[in-house]
Amino acid sequence: MKSPWFIAVAVMLVIAAIIAFVVSKPLQIEYHKYALERLHEEIYAEPTVTSGGLLGYGDGDQFERQEEHCRRLAALGYFFHKRYEMEHLPDTGEVHSAFWRLVQKEFPKRRYPTLSYPDNVLEVWDLAEYQPKWDAFVAKHNVPDFVARFMTRTEDREQAHAPEPAVGSVSNGESSPRAR
Numbered sequence: 001m002k003s004p005w006f007i008a009v010a011v012m013l014v015i016a017a018i019i020a021f022v023v024s025k026p027l028q029i030e031y032h033k034y035a036l037e038r039l040h041e042e043i044y045a046e047p048t049v050t051s052g053g054l055l056g057y058g059d060g061d062q063f064e065r066q067e068e069h070c071r072r073l074a075a076l077g078y079f080f081h082k083r084y085e086m087e088h089l090p091d092t093g094e095v096h097s098a099f100w101r102l103v104q105k106e107f108p109k110r111r112y113p114t115l116s117y118p119d120n121v122l123e124v125w126d127l128a129e130y131q132p133k134w135d136a137f138v139a140k141h142n143v144p145d146f147v148a149r150f151m152t153r154t155e156d157r158e159q160a161h162a163p164e165p166a167v168g169s170v171s172n173g174e175s176s177p178r179a180r
Contacts, residue, residue, distance in 0.1 A: 029078050032069045039066045040111060070112055070125035079112075080131045084138045086120040089146055093117075098151045099141065106137055 043058035043066070073079040089095055096117050103113055103122070112125035124134050141150065 025076055029073065029076050032073045032076070033078075036066060036069045036073075036111075039069070066112075067125075074125065077128065079125050080128045081125050082123075082131065082134065084122040084124070084134075084142070086115075086122055086138070086142050088142050088144045089120050091118050091120065095147065095151070099146070102141060102150060103137075107134075 039062055043062050048056045070079055070081065074081045086099070089099055096115060100115055103115070107113065107126075107130075110124075110126055110130070114123045115121070116123065122138065126134065143149065
């Protein structure tokens with residue numbers, strides 16, 4: 001018969017393995033979430049000015065590490081990762097800016113979507129529970145008439161912000177014949 005010490009040690013090892021298995025996934029998730037938060041602060045703490053005069057943030061290594069943490073969170077089931085081909089978005093900077101504003105408005109606290117230019121790919125790393133919302137957002141906005149539906153012309157914006165004329169007046173300041 002085996003010694004009681006051997007059985008006790010074997011049972012303790014099995015219990016330790018079970019505890020490590022149960023606890024490890026939440027600990028890994030918390031570690032990667034913390035690492036992402038730190039990287040985000042590092043990347044956006046201080047912008048750099050590129051040689052072309054554009055503002056830039058972070059370096060390639062930081063973004064690679066960020067993507068690796070996102071990949072790990074997806075593997076752990078915390079994040080989902082999806083690349084949406086935005087084939088209906090016209091390939092202009094103005095359209096990309098308008099679409100990006102819509103993304104930021106709809107998902108203000110989401111930190112890990114990116115829109116690549118000029119290949120029109122929206123890449124999303126986000127909480128798994130948000131995937132249906134992202135799918136619906138892309139289905140709504142990835143349409144051939146995006147410009148007509150979601151972008152206002154400059155004249156429309158100016159008219160929307162102009163004060164309403166008083167009843168009975170015309171735009172040149174004279175009163176209308178009905179008001180006389």
